[in-house]
Each structure stands twice: as structure tokens, then as C-alpha cells.
Amino acid sequence: MASKWKAATFNREGLELFNYNVYAVCGDGCLMEGVSLEAASLAGHLKLDNLCWIWDNNHITIDGNTAWSTSDEMATRFIAHNWNVNRVGDANDLQSLERAFLSFQREKERPTLIIVDSHIAWGSPSKQDHFSAHGTPLGKPEVSATKNIYQWPDEEFLVPSELADHFQKQMAARGGQARRKWETQLEKYTKLHPKDARTLRHMMEGTLPPDWDSKLVPFEASAKGLATRKSSSKCLNAVAHMMPWMIGGAADLAGSCLTTLEFPGADDFMAPSSDWGHYGGRNIHFGIREHAMGSIMNGLALCKVRPFGATFLVFSDYMKPPIRMSAFMRLPCIWIFTHDSISVGEDGPTHQPVEHLSALRSIPNLLVFRPCDANETLEMWRHVTKLEDCPAAVVLTRQDLPTLDRTKYGPAEGLHQGAYIIAGGEEHPDLILMASGSEVWLMLQAHEILVAQGVKVRSLSVPCIGLLKTQSDAYIKKLLPDSCRARVSIEAGRRDQWAALVGLDGEHIGMKKFGESGPMKQVLENFGFTPEQVVVVARRVLEGKPESIASRAAKATVKRRKVCA
């Protein structure tokens, strides 16, 4: 088949390394789910003519007939999304199927949907077109009866020798030939375009070029500092500049999450006919489509591209399924979440994440980072860029945070252990404070007060609990000696994962309920995020009187209905 991918970055005149097509088989459920809108709409907009969806239109869902729950005219819907639509009236009509695939191959402007009318459990005397065939096996007698109708021998796992031959000989030969042809092309490419070939090798082998971090510049200490979304933006640009296969974007929040790649040549990823972008561009405008963004990122990662995608932390809920899939498939996606706490202030509780850090941390294999200043952010990018087999969530502030003077505080390189001593050198502390992100500066202020009061206090910066857990017992015990049970964690989120560090004798200063709308400072004060309040909590923990479970519950009145005549 001729190339359809007109502008892949690696392709050169006469040397088309990438020209494959993407096929997906969809059921009724796939096309009812919202993500199908998001993906189809964006694919049509981007004119992805190498994408072909085949809809198995069998009118059956697990609960019954599709007529119970949908009346969509699917061809019209996809025409509205700028797709080429073909219909095959009978799944067994091979000629019609071939015509439909030829229409896809000829199409030069639009993705293709092939609607294939089919019958579930085709041929089964009692189960054809019945929903029982969706969720449960046919059973042995019905399988026999169906094979009889097919005039097929009633043997289990029968593979006729002609078919085995076709697969093992003809198809294997065809695939081997194609592979060898591609490898010959790659050799030629390597000679003619050695720099591009080197880049391609790094991408395909999952390695980094020697100069990958050469543009990462440490940040100078500053009391005013800057938001971690800003320091992260600089680091992302520095790293992506050296890694041409790092591409991504935001769900219509690039201007707020600051994820636009701005170095020369970064450009917008757009359909070729657009005035200002092209397929070689690296800033993807995903639109207001978090679920599709996440799913596309997973697809990119499977193709060895290094994807990043951004939105506000509170909207991570909209893309929870693809985040889980990235963790499950061990894809090194970089999930960027800004506006990470009640500190967003006036936008109010709908936009104030409270439980999201906890929800993300609960996903196995996903490393959740929440850096406390610009230099931790830089170390985080060093760490995340190197990850090969697990995704990372990068959680960042909207508001400025001081860039810490690391001659005074522990070095930011401690991030690579997940947690480290940032202040308080005492070997046998009476009290351990720990915090992440924007609450680290708050902790350090409380630390000063407690030291002035004569308390032997140690403060830990904990940018990644998940990473801490992978350290040695010795390292963890050095940070958190068993003997010191007076521990206070501080994070504008839920207690959940902190409880495993704080124990029964400590306390967590966090969010017991949803946020409130108001100026940031006032909102923070309202929820107890002040140095003075941290000191109050620390003192009662030191006295062995931590707040009880009952009194730390939000004490939200759970109203109950009355029984009335």
C-alpha cells in the first residue's frame, strides 16, 4: 500500500520509514462511550487518513438489543466529524469488504469508518442475534450445532493444514520480506542521514542522547521564586529541545499549564492544509478532550514516541481510565497536572483538587511527583525523563513558591530518593515534619518557630511517596527512625497515603472536606495552612495527644431521612 502519512518527521525523499495504517475494530459499546466522540472529532479535524475504524454493527449489547438504548444514525454522525464512511451490508460479503478497504486506501483527506452489519453468534441455531451470546459462552452442544451448520468438523481447536500453511509460510514470508526491505531502507537512511538515524535509534531503543540534559540550568535561590508550573515549563522545553521524539500538548489549557514547546521549530501539530502547522509539529491541540488526550498519549507511547499531556489536577478525573492503562501497560507517559490545590482560590471548590493526589497515588506503577520549588522541579524532570517502564504524574502549583537556598537546606537531588531531610540535622529528633509541594515552605516556616522553641525537629521534603517506598530499609529508617513517633505530615490533600508514614501517634494537616472559594491566603488560613497552626498541631503530637480519628473526621452532619406517615 502506498504511503498515506505525508509528513512524518523521519521520512525523507525516497526513504519512507513510516507509512503504516492504523485499524481499530469497534463494538456498539465503544461508539456509545464518550471517548469515541472525542477521538473521532479530533481525528477528523486532523485529517488522519491513515486511520480506519471497523464497526461491528451486530445490534447486540450485553444487556440486550441496541434498540433499547440508542437510535444514533452512525454514518451521519461520522460525516459530521469529517470522516469517509462506508457501509458493508453483510459481514460475510468479502467483495463488499474489499471495496470498503480500497475506499479507505484511496482516501487522502479523512479517516475512514467502515460500518459492517453482522450477526452475533452467526449460525448458532439458538443464540444467533441474541444477547446471551455476548457475555456467556455458547456451551458445547450449541458449538457443535453451529459447526454443523458451517459444515465444519466438530473438533476442538481445529486448524486446517491449508490455513496453518498460509500463516506459517506465505504470511511469514511476506512479513519477513517486508521487514528485510525496511531494514535495508534503514541502513541506507543511516548512511544518508546519520543524525536523524541516531535520533531514531534513541527513540526506538528507549535510550537518551548524551547531551539530553545539557539545557537544564539550575535555578537561583529567590524569596519570591516562581510557580512550579513555570519552572516545569522551562525544564520541559529544555528536555524536549534535545529529544525530538518528545511531543504532547494540553486539553485546551496549554496557556495555563504552560506546556507549549517554544523553541524554534517546535511548531503546532496540525493537518498539512492548515496555515500555521503541520504533522511534524510538536504541540498538539487536543481540545477540551481529556479522555481522548490520555488515550492518544498511550497510543503514542506504544509507538515509542515520548508523550506528555496536561490539564488541571482536578480534571485528572476525566482521564482516569487512560492514566490507569498507562500504569497497567507500563508506558512512560508524562501526565502534567497544574493548579494543584485549594490555592487556586477564587475558582472555588469545583476547581480545587482535594482527593486527586490520593487517587493518583493509589494507582500501582504510577509515580506521583509534587515538587516543592524550582530545583526540585528540575530534578523531577531529570528523574521522569529517564523513566523507561512507568508513567509519572507531575503535579504543579499555579502560585509562586520561593526557590530555596540550597546552601541552607538539603540538596534538591534528594528528590531521586522520593524523600529527604531538607532541614534539621539532629540525629535523634523529637519530632518529624514532612510535606510535599507548596506545603514544604509552610513546613520550613513552622520548623524555624519550633527550633526557636527548643524542639529537636527534623523536616522532610517528600516529593514522591511512591519512590520513597522503593528505597532500602536502611534509607527509610534513617529518615523515619522507628523511635520517633511524633510525626506530622502537611499536604493540602487527604491523609490516605500519609497515614502509612505518620502512624497512629502522628497527625496529618490536610483537607478533611471540599475546598472553598476565596482569595488564596484566606482559603489557606481557613483550612489551617499557617505556620502557627502547624506549630499547634506539632505541639500536641509532641505531648502524645494527637487528634483522635473521630475528632479529625470532617464531622459533616450525615442527615438521615425521617419516617413519616
Added chain:
Amino acid sequence: MASKWKAATFNREGLELFNYNVYAVCGDGCLMEGVSLEAASLAGHLKLDNLCWIWDNNHITIDGNTAWSTSDEMATRFIAHNWNVNRVGDANDLQSLERAFLSFQREKERPTLIIVDSHIAWGSPSKQDHFSAHGTPLGKPEVSATKNIYQWPDEEFLVPSELADHFQKQMAARGGQARRKWETQLEKYTKLHPKDARTLRHMMEGTLPPDWDSKLVPFEASAKGLATRKSSSKCLNAVAHMMPWMIGGAADLAGSCLTTLEFPGADDFMAPSSDWGHYGGRNIHFGIREHAMGSIMNGLALCKVRPFGATFLVFSDYMKPPIRMSAFMRLPCIWIFTHDSISVGEDGPTHQPVEHLSALRSIPNLLVFRPCDANETLEMWRHVTKLEDCPAAVVLTRQDLPTLDRTKYGPAEGLHQGAYIIAGGEEHPDLILMASGSEVWLMLQAHEILVAQGVKVRSLSVPCIGLLKTQSDAYIKKLLPDSCRARVSIEAGRRDQWAALVGLDGEHIGMKKFGESGPMKQVLENFGFTPEQVVVVARRVLEGKPESIASRAAKATVKRRKVCA
């Protein structure tokens, strides 16, 4: 306006208590999000002709022009969903707007979309049609300049007296009159249809009829027992039978979640022209649309209907945003999640929830229940039905669980405290075991072994951690005395919220990584869910040697990229 709601259950000939229309104003983002497909598709299928969406088509998103990310032909898309589509070419053309609304009012078969072409920041000399007007205020000088173009006085918060009069006098009078007319109707209705009026009063006041629980029948002890999805199904039917305003359904999993209301008259909720259902039906076929199901449930709850909705626990991710909104708005939605652990076995890790209990529990105001047998399930339904101002997640097994002999074990009524002593009467236990749901029976088997070994063990059933936290300090300390730090929790989920009960000296037997595909028994054994393994863990906790953080981490190899030339 004449009634459009043809078959509301409470309406009677000449007495139309409910005939309102529902209007929604949508932006470009709303219609790009996947949930807009799910909702529009279902509304078109159900022929909701009293629903009107007004699309503010201003071509601007927060990041730029809609042309950056979408090319959808919106009218065609909604025609595909069986909607009546109107277009108004200019948002300031009041006559065209009126014509569009009249078209909605006349429409008797389809929901209506009114596409209104508009200009963001209309009239603003430098910001009209620019995306900066989406996310940031115009600023004082630009506001003054815009008011000048409107020929409007440059005063802050100016409300002309004619407008105030119109609102305060004419509109208030109109509203008051409509209200009085409706109340007169209701009085008449109460006389003519006293039984229906009583039902309506319970619904509107959030109270329960005196016989609401008369059909709930305790389950007899049984070693074979039954799945909690099955006992829950019986309870749901028993309660809903007595509460005609309890309606709901599943996202195409009613047959698996067992949420179909089966008593006479329950029927399917369908468009009137369908052959087998009607708008008075109570089983809603939401289709494979979890996000829309959740959003619709919230809408129903705001209308005082008592909604329930069901899917598999692992799919709760698809509806996380509406679950959060129900908690945030304190709506008493009942979220039913079955197939609640790795015990689903062969379906494999994509269908095995691991982190979902933790994610749900982290949402403030949401009570998460995971009952251990049929009688806890019954008590759960008693509890949940009575909730007035918070949603509940009801988490249930696919597999059978023994129905416990409550003459031997603590009474299931303990559920109402969130946790209770289910076995082990010792006042000063050496060891406390705790578990939820399907792991309670496992705990009780280990309990027996430990007792035989001479250990003074107490076992707690913990069906709802959130509810436990609202109990008195005295109750919590009675269950979990400070002096007993040898504690083991068992749940086929993450440690997260259990850590606050187990502390630094205990252990959690749970899921450190994603599940595996295989026969249930084998999968459970593989992850250590056997009585023998619980005993091993309990003994090391008793010896004061709980597994360390480092060794309990999944020790998943976090591979790092190499730096290569």
C-alpha cells in the same frame, strides 16, 4: 407553555403537576467533552422533547480559536442523534431567538439544539473575538471602552430602575402567581388522589413512608450463601417497591449487576412510542455510557427523585466526575458497583479493581460500603435508603459469600457504626484483625486458627470506614484500644485508608500491584488471600516484626533509560 411531558407518573387527567422544560446553555468545551455524546445520544433516543440545549457558538476556547482543535459540523452531528436543530445567526437578533424557542416549544418528538452564533466580549474594542476574553477579566479601561460602545453609563454594578422593577415586580408577580396556581392544583390533587399525594409529599420532603422497610426480610445463615450483588438485588427491589420515586438502572450491565426492578409495574423507562416501555417505567437503560448515567443521576436527585446507577467497580473510573459532583452537592445518589475485586478471576486485570475502593473513599462526603454477607447487605440498604444529604457507593461481590450465623458472630446491625466486633470477645486482645466484604470470611477462618493457637484475637468487620470515623471517640477506642498495636487489615485493595487504623506496627494484606487473569481460587492464593497466609502475617505482627515499607512496596523494577551516544 403547554405540557410536553406526556407521561409523568404523578400527572392525572386535568391535573398536570409536572410539565416543565429543561434548558442548558453549552459552550464549545461542553460539546467537545465525551459526556456530550453520551447525553445527547440518550436524550435523542428517549425523545426528550422537553430538553433544550443552547450552544453559545463563539468560536473561542481558553487556548485560542476552536478552529485549532475541531471541525465538527454540529447541526449534522445532532441530527444524527435525532435532535431538532435550529440556528440563530446572531445572538443579538431577538426575533430569531424567539423563533428558535418557539420551534422548541412546538417540537413533540425530539430534544432541541439551538445553535447561537455569538461574539465573545461583544463590543469590546480590543478583546472581542479574542481568547484572552475567555480566561481573564477585561480590566477596567476595556470595560469602560466597551460600555461606551454600548452607550451605557460607565458605572460599576448599574442596574437601571426599569430593569429592577421588571424583575422585582412583574417577574416576581408572575412567579408568585404560577406558584399559587400550582399549589391550588396540588390541593385539588391531594383530595382526589390522596395516596399519590402522600407519595409525592415523601418525595418532595425527603421522608420515608412508615412501611418503607416492610419487604426487607433477613437472610438465613447458610454456608454456601450468596453473592452480595444477589442479596443487594433483593434488598433494592424490596425498598424500591415501597418507594415509587426510586428509579435507576445500569450502564448496560443490569443483567450482571442485578439491578433490574422486577416487581409488577416496575417496567422499562422508554420513549412512549416504544413497544415495551413508557416514561413511567423505572428501569432506565443508560447504555454503555457511565459518565452520562452519573450525570443524569445527579439531575434526578436534584429533582428529588431517588436515583441508583450500576456498573462494575473498575468502571467507576469512567464516571468519577459525576460521583465527585454528587458528593460535592450532597445528593443522595446510590452508586452500585459490583465485581469488586480480583475475585472476578478470568476477566483479568483490566476488569479487576485494585485502587478503586481507595479512590472512592478519598472523596469527601461519599460513604463507601462493602458488606461481608447478605445480612450486612440488608443493613446497608437500611442505612443507605435513609441517607438524606450524602451519596453512597455500594460495593458488591460477583462471587458467593457465606451468610454468617449471627448467633455465633456479632450482629450485622453493627454496620450502622461502620465497624464492629464480629468475633473475639476478649476485652484485652493481643491482636486485632479487620476486613471488609469478601475478606471478612477469610479473616474469620484465620481467626479460628489463631484462637486454636492460643492467641487472644479480636476480629472487626469494617463495612464502611467513613462511617466509623463519624462515631464517638469512646466507640472507636473500644473497638481499637490504643494499647493493642498488633493490627492486621485484610482487603483485596490498597493499604491507603487502612493505614490510619493499622498504624506503623501493623500490616495490611492487600493488593500491591495490578491483578492477574486466572481461576478465582488461584488468583486469590497467588496474592496471599488464604487463611494460612493471614496467620503468617498475624504472627509476625504479634512478634513486633511487621513487614517494612520497603519490602512491602511492589518492588516493581523501575527501569531507567540509559544515556548512549
